[in-house]
Amino acid sequence: MKVPRLILLFVATFGGVCAHGQENVAEEPTLTLEQAVALAQQNNRQIKISKQGEFAANDQILAARTQRYPQFNVQLTAGSLLTPASVEFSPGVFGNIGGTPNPSQSSVATTEPKFTGTAVVQAYQPLSQLYNIHLNIEALQVGKKLAEEQTRQQEQQIVNTVKDVYYSLLQTQSGLDAAEESVKSYREVDRTTDEYVKVKSVLTYQSTGVKTQLAQAELQVVTLQDTLDSQKENLNELLGRDVRTR
Numbered sequence: 001m002k003v004p005r006l007i008l009l010f011v012a013t014f015g016g017v018c019a020h021g022q023e024n025v026a027e028e029p030t031l032t033l034e035q036a037v038a039l040a041q042q043n044n045r046q047i048k049i050s051k052q053g054e055f056a057a058n059d060q061i062l063a064a065r066t067q068r069y070p071q072f073n074v075q076l077t078a079g080s081l082l083t084p085a086s087v088e089f090s091p092g093v094f095g096n097i098g099g100t101p102n103p104s105q106s107s108v109a110t111t112e113p114k115f116t117g118t119a120v121v122q123a124y125q126p127l128s129q130l131y132n133i134h135l136n137i138e139a140l141q142v143g144k145k146l147a148e149e150q151t152r153q154q155e156q157q158i159v160n161t162v163k164d165v166y167y168s169l170l171q172t173q174s175g176l177d178a179a180e181e182s183v184k185s186y187r188e189v190d191r192t193t194d195e196y197v198k199v200k201s202v203l204t205y206q207s208t209g210v211k212t213q214l215a216q217a218e219l220q221v222v223t224l225q226d227t228l229d230s231q232k233e234n235l236n237e238l239l240g241r242d243v244r245t246r
Contacts, residue, residue, distance in 0.1 A: 029246075033166050036239060040162045041155055043240025050151040057144035064137045068130060073122040081113035162238050169231040176224040183221055186214035 041047065087109045092101030126133075193207045233243040 039239040070125040075120040078117035
């Protein structure tokens with residue numbers, strides 16, 4: 001039997017589209033559960049905030065430890081005259097010595113503009129406060145351990161949440177695949193039923209029932225697709241990625 005050319009063209013085109021679709025699907029990266037957990041532990045915002053608490057507690061301990069060491073205070077003062085300073089002394093301004101005026105004649109004393117400076121160095125240590133400082137350091141170390149435990153708890157919660165969302169996503173995906181197959185089946189049944197109605201082999205109300213089931217199946221596909229998109233966005237948010245990441 002000779003196959004019409006139009007049908008051959010349709011089959012070739014449809015096959016090319018399917019092959020192209022398969023190539024696109026093959027190019028899509030697959031996110032495994034292990035990769036999702038690793039990304040969440042590395043990029044999750046809540047975990048990063050908890051780790052910042054650890055860093056802050058460690059900085060407080062380092063700052064408290066420095067209080068046990070001697071503290072030094074150095075003050076430097078420098079100065080210089082901008083212009084020479086001159087003072088004139090009249091004869092006898094300092095009195096007479098043995099009947100001779102002091103000074104015996106008018107004289108001028110001049111100070112040259114030179115650089116001068118002073119330095120004051122202090123060293124002190126709060127010996128009476130060393131015990132209180134030690135107690136404060138121990139309290140800060142306890143706070144650091146508490147921050148580390150909170151981080152571990154946060155990581156465990158995020159990991160459990162990622163696993164729950166991941167498995168729920170897979171479950172929704174399976175349900176969506178099944179619903180899409182049901183839609184295909186109902187469409188075929190609907191097409192066949194319409195043909196039977198035309199030849200009056202099936203009653204009209206039976207065709208209406210099939211169409212109702214088809215509409216319900218299509219509604220279920222749309223609902224599951226929306227749920228799947230929401231779960232993907234939720235998973236991307238847990239992983240610290242753009243919610244539009246495929």
